[in-house]
Amino acid sequence: MKKFSFLFLFVILIFSTSWTGNMHKADDRQDGLPETNPFFAPSKLPFQAPAFDKIKNSDFKPAIEEGIRRQRAEIEKIADSPDAPTFANTIVAMEKSGQLLKRVNLVFSVLTGAYTNPELQKVESEEAPKLAANNDAIYLNTKLFKRIEAIYQKRAALKLDAESKRLVEYYYENFNLAGARLSETDKESLKKLNQEEAVLRTKFNSQLLAGTRKAALAVSEKAELAGLTDGAIDAAARSAKSNGLTGQWLLPLQNTTQQPQLQSLTSRDTRQKLFEASWTRTEKGDANDTRATITRIASIRAQKAKLLGFPNYAAWKLQNQMAKTPANVELFLGKIVAATVEKAKQEAADNQAVIDKQNGGFKLQPWDWNFYAEQVRKAKYDLDESEIKPYLEIDNVLRNGVFYAANLLYGITFTERKDLPVYQPDVRVFNVIDKDGSQIGLFYCDYFKRDNKRGGAWMSNMVGQSYLMGTKPVIYNVANLTPPAPGQPALLTFEEVRTMFHEFGHALHGLFASQRYPGISGTSVARDFVEFPSQFNEHWAMDPKVFKHYAVHYKTGRPMPQQLVDKINKAGKFNQGYSTAELLAADYLDMQWHTLAPDASVADVDKFEADALHKTGMDLPQVPPRYRSTYFSHIWGSGYAAGYYAYMWTSMLDNDAYSWFVKHGGLTRQNGQRFRDMVLSRGNTEDLGKMFREFTGHDPDIRPMLEYRGLVAK
Numbered sequence: 001m002k003k004f005s006f007l008f009l010f011v012i013l014i015f016s017t018s019w020t021g022n023m024h025k026a027d028d029r030q031d032g033l034p035e036t037n038p039f040f041a042p043s044k045l046p047f048q049a050p051a052f053d054k055i056k057n058s059d060f061k062p063a064i065e066e067g068i069r070r071q072r073a074e075i076e077k078i079a080d081s082p083d084a085p086t087f088a089n090t091i092v093a094m095e096k097s098g099q100l101l102k103r104v105n106l107v108f109s110v111l112t113g114a115y116t117n118p119e120l121q122k123v124e125s126e127e128a129p130k131l132a133a134n135n136d137a138i139y140l141n142t143k144l145f146k147r148i149e150a151i152y153q154k155r156a157a158l159k160l161d162a163e164s165k166r167l168v169e170y171y172y173e174n175f176n177l178a179g180a181r182l183s184e185t186d187k188e189s190l191k192k193l194n195q196e197e198a199v200l201r202t203k204f205n206s207q208l209l210a211g212t213r214k215a216a217l218a219v220s221e222k223a224e225l226a227g228l229t230d231g232a233i234d235a236a237a238r239s240a241k242s243n244g245l246t247g248q249w250l251l252p253l254q255n256t257t258q259q260p261q262l263q264s265l266t267s268r269d270t271r272q273k274l275f276e277a278s279w280t281r282t283e284k285g286d287a288n289d290t291r292a293t294i295t296r297i298a299s300i301r302a303q304k305a306k307l308l309g310f311p312n313y314a315a316w317k318l319q320n321q322m323a324k325t326p327a328n329v330e331l332f333l334g335k336i337v338a339a340t341v342e343k344a345k346q347e348a349a350d351n352q353a354v355i356d357k358q359n360g361g362f363k364l365q366p367w368d369w370n371f372y373a374e375q376v377r378k379a380k381y382d383l384d385e386s387e388i389k390p391y392l393e394i395d396n397v398l399r400n401g402v403f404y405a406a407n408l409l410y411g412i413t414f415t416e417r418k419d420l421p422v423y424q425p426d427v428r429v430f431n432v433i434d435k436d437g438s439q440i441g442l443f444y445c446d447y448f449k450r451d452n453k454r455g456g457a458w459m460s461n462m463v464g465q466s467y468l469m470g471t472k473p474v475i476y477n478v479a480n481l482t483p484p485a486p487g488q489p490a491l492l493t494f495e496e497v498r499t500m501f502h503e504f505g506h507a508l509h510g511l512f513a514s515q516r517y518p519g520i521s522g523t524s525v526a527r528d529f530v531e532f533p534s535q536f537n538e539h540w541a542m543d544p545k546v547f548k549h550y551a552v553h554y555k556t557g558r559p560m561p562q563q564l565v566d567k568i569n570k571a572g573k574f575n576q577g578y579s580t581a582e583l584l585a586a587d588y589l590d591m592q593w594h595t596l597a598p599d600a601s602v603a604d605v606d607k608f609e610a611d612a613l614h615k616t617g618m619d620l621p622q623v624p625p626r627y628r629s630t631y632f633s634h635i636w637g638s639g640y641a642a643g644y645y646a647y648m649w650t651s652m653l654d655n656d657a658y659s660w661f662v663k664h665g666g667l668t669r670q671n672g673q674r675f676r677d678m679v680l681s682r683g684n685t686e687d688l689g690k691m692f693r694e695f696t697g698h699d700p701d702i703r704p705m706l707e708y709r710g711l712v713a714k
Contacts, residue, residue, distance in 0.1 A: 001458040001634070002506050002523050002530045032066045039063040039104045045420060047442050047474050048463050049429075050107045053421035057119040060108050064127050067101030068134045074098065075138050078147070085147035087158060091168055095468060095517050101134075106462055113460075114446055114453050114478045115423050116209070125202045132198035136191045139178035148172055163685045167517050170684065173320055179308055186307050193307075197300045204293045205454065205637040208281075211288030212631070213451050215281035216243075217251040217274045225249055227266035229386070234485050242451075253278050254480055255455025255633060257582070257624045260493070263370040263385070268362075275367035282630045283606075290630045291605040297636055298593050298602065306598035314594040314642035321526045322649065322688055326595055329645050333587055335702055336648065337617055339711040340584055343577030348622050350376045366624045373575050381571040385493060387564060393554040394447065394481070394490040397497050401550030402504045403430075405540040409672025410508070411435030414443070424450075426483075432511055440511050441465070444476035447500070448483040448490075455480055455633065457499050459506035459534070465513035465521050473522065475510045477503040489554045494568070498538050505537025506530075512680040520684040527643035528650060529688045533680055535647070536654035542569070543667050573710030578623055580709055585625035587645045588616040590635050594642035605629055653692060655704040660696050 033040055038054045040063075045051055074097040083089055112120050138144065151158070152172040155165055179190050218240065219225060225233050236249035243250055251261055251274060259278055265271045282290040301313040310316040314326040323329045351372040352364045364372065377383055403414045414430040422429065426448050432440040444462070446453075463474035479499055484490040492500075506523060509530075513522030523530055540546050551560040592612035602608045609629050613619040627634065634640035657679075661671050678695045693699060706712040 001456055001503075001638075002460070002534070032069065033062055033100075037063055039067075039100060039107075042103065047472050049420055049442055049474050050110070050462055051421060052107075052423045055107065057117065057123070060104060060120070061123050061127065063100065063104040064108070064123070065130070067098065067104055068130060071098035071101050072134060072137055075141065075144065079141050079144035081147075085150045087151055087160060087164060087168065090144075090147045090151060091164075091171060092468070092517075094171070095167075095519055102464075106460075106464075109460060110462060110476065111423060113458070115450070116452050116454075121202075121206050125199065125206070128198035128202045129195040132195045133191065136178075136187075136194055139175055139180060140182070140187045140191065142180070142184075145175050145180035148175055163516055163520070166685050167520055170520055177308075177316070177319060182307065190304060190307050193300050193304050197297060197304075200293055200297050200300070201637055204290055204297070205633070207288045207290045207293060208631055208633055208637065209452075209454060211282040211284070211290070212253050212255070212455060214288060215253055215277045215284075217253075217270075217277045218245055219249050219251070219270065220247070222249065224267050224270045225265065227264040228261060229264075231485055231488060231491075232261065232264075232482075235482060238485070252449065252451070253281060253455075254449075255631065256626055257628060258366070258370060258626075260482075262367060263374050265371065268368070271367040271371060272365070279624070279628065290636070294593075294629060294632075294636050295602045295605060298596055301594065301641065302596045302598045302600065312595045312597060314591060317594070317642040321643065321646075322528045323645070326591060326642075329591060329649075332649060332652075332702075333584060333591075333616075333645060336580065336584060336706070336711070339706065340577055340580045341617065341620065343711055344581040344620055344623055345577070347373065347376075347575060347577045348620075351622075354379075364622050366622055369578065369622055373578070377571055377574050381567050381574065383564075383567040383571050388494060388560075388568065389491040390553050390555070391551045391560040391564075392492040392494065392497055394492055394500075396550045396552060396554070397492060397500055398445070399550075400552075401497070401541065401546055402500055404549050405501070405537075405543065405546045405667070406504070406508065408545070408667055409540070409669065410512075410676050411669060411673075412440065412511075439472070441473035441475060443507060443511070444474070445478075446476065447479045447481045449480040453478070453480060457503050459503050459510065459523075461510055461522070464518050465510070465515065466518040467514075467516045469518060471518075473510050473513055475507045477507055479503065491554065494541075497541050501538045501541045502534045505534035508537065509533040509680055512676055513683050514681040515683045515685060522683050525684045526688055527640060528646040529653070529692075531646050531650035532653040532657070532692075535650050536657055536675075539654070539658045539661075540667065542572070545667060573708075576709040576711065580711065581618065581620055581623045582626040583648060585613055585618040585620075585623065586627050586632065587648055588612060588618050589625055589627075589629055589632065590640070590642060590644040592616070593629065593635065652700050652702050652705045655708045656696055656701050657692075658708075659704040 037059050038051050039059060042048045043051050075094070078090055078093045078097070081089060112124050148171050152168055155168050160168065179187060182190060216239070222233065225236060228236070233249065236251055239252055240248045240250035251259070253259060257278055259274055262271050262274060265274070282288055305311070305313045305316045308316050312326070318325055318329070323332065348364055351369060354372045354375050355362065355364060355368070374385065406412050412435065413433045415433065416428060416430050420429045422444070424446065427444055427446045430443045432443050434440050457477070457479040459475065459477050461473060461475055463471055465471060465473040481490065481492065481496055510522040515521035547565065548559050551565070552558060553560070589609060589612055592615070596602070610619065613625070634644050640646065657675070661667070664671055675695065679691060682691055703712065707714050
């Protein structure tokens, strides 16, 4: 997942970037912000990496508010300029604006996502409406838009280079999308809606974090955890102790509906309790119940769409995406449904057959699926997850898998450094060195789960790349892997390995950015393109050359036996009906929420959800959506509203691109360099459909994805 901080989204969608001290000497005077504040000036650390050892909770609020004041003044100066609008005095000037605000928000986003606390959450809540108001003061500034429009209309005559021309078009499109053409009355209405949504998004994130923590399953008898490994049981005991539960075991929840332990727990009663804890985590009727929050967010978004002249939020949101319209999304998803449902039903029958053979006497339920699917997998492929994990130690996966594949493809290398401060001891930092010996940037990784970390996995920037501003990328990856017991190795499932490769694909997209302008640098692309590099990078996790380099036993150092590797490959398409169906169900939930008409109301969230799944043919009783509406953080708390389909859309792109690699020799430096040059380094400097066509030689083809998932025969 490419993380779009809610604060960042409201303020800095296009035109601010990281500060460089040599520019705009007047900016050194920061009224209202003392020099002792660590955001007063750019960090003096390499690549302007954040000085986490000097940053306090109390530093954020004054820096954010001063950043808002300063950016507002900069924008007003541009808009009020008596000089005729030019690319330099308007577009480039906007690109250079807001440096203090971006500097603080990028770091604030790191901590509120990965290491939050009540004080930071309070600042987040207080500043959200102010940041939304600042965003509106820019996008809804009539004088500023007229200057941008004048430049846009004469862009051909200006003889701009391709990147500059793209930037003009990008600004013009975003201002139009934001409502720059609305009447003053409608602008005021939109501003109120934007500020209310900002507050509610923050509220949702806080409710979800607290609700997920509170819903962790506590058990009093060790026997209830039968089937889990000794390490997992010890982790549950430590979790209980850290939460003040004496003589108990605690199973914290991850952000998805299904929980990893459901694959192993032999007690059906415990499985059901764990599943239901996950399913109802934010539907307890308490302060963490998100139902009223999300229905109001959905209503606000529908009202905003109406103000902007669209029938629903998705119709407005998708204009600048590859899919363009809700109808195109529906058409795309519809091509996958029938084969997915058929395969999921076949898989359900296989699971039920095991239950019946064991005289279970019950019908398969969602909390049973992973437990019996694992037994089916063992029977069909003689493959046991516990056999695999000893070969997937996290440091080996990172250094000899993730980094090794990047070296083979792109020639880059990594050296760990211990001299830079981090916000939490688990965080690691690496220099990223290009093939010519120059340093590309820095990479931070924070992989282990904590109670004060939001669920899921994501990538973002601490510093963005821009030749205009003289900055190189500082990138980070965050995940929620189970931490090992003290003194024990962190052994991963293969899905967790995929997660590491996935997020590093985003990191490569950011690290290889090679743009002049920050607004269109790196991962600043459409939502239904941004997951393409990340999902593409997952393919290298099972490339034979890469796999044998990292899949070695953590005790003996011996490579995984070929017999076991063959089993993994044979089982590669196992359970794909289920995994595709849970994603499709979430895709449709997102689209159903965001195609609500402005006058629609949702009185019962659970009924709406059930009706939405029935309407779209995804109401499979044993296959719940990957995220329920009430804890669907992608669409309510991040930037994926009307865009969760992007994971499936970009699966089409990544499998099509991978098939190009296979046809042209697979994992080679030549192929990697071509992908770097034509995709990973291009940012948003050209039409994304054109970028894809130039790389593959054709429009996106859905068939490789269907074949990869085993939904159609090769």
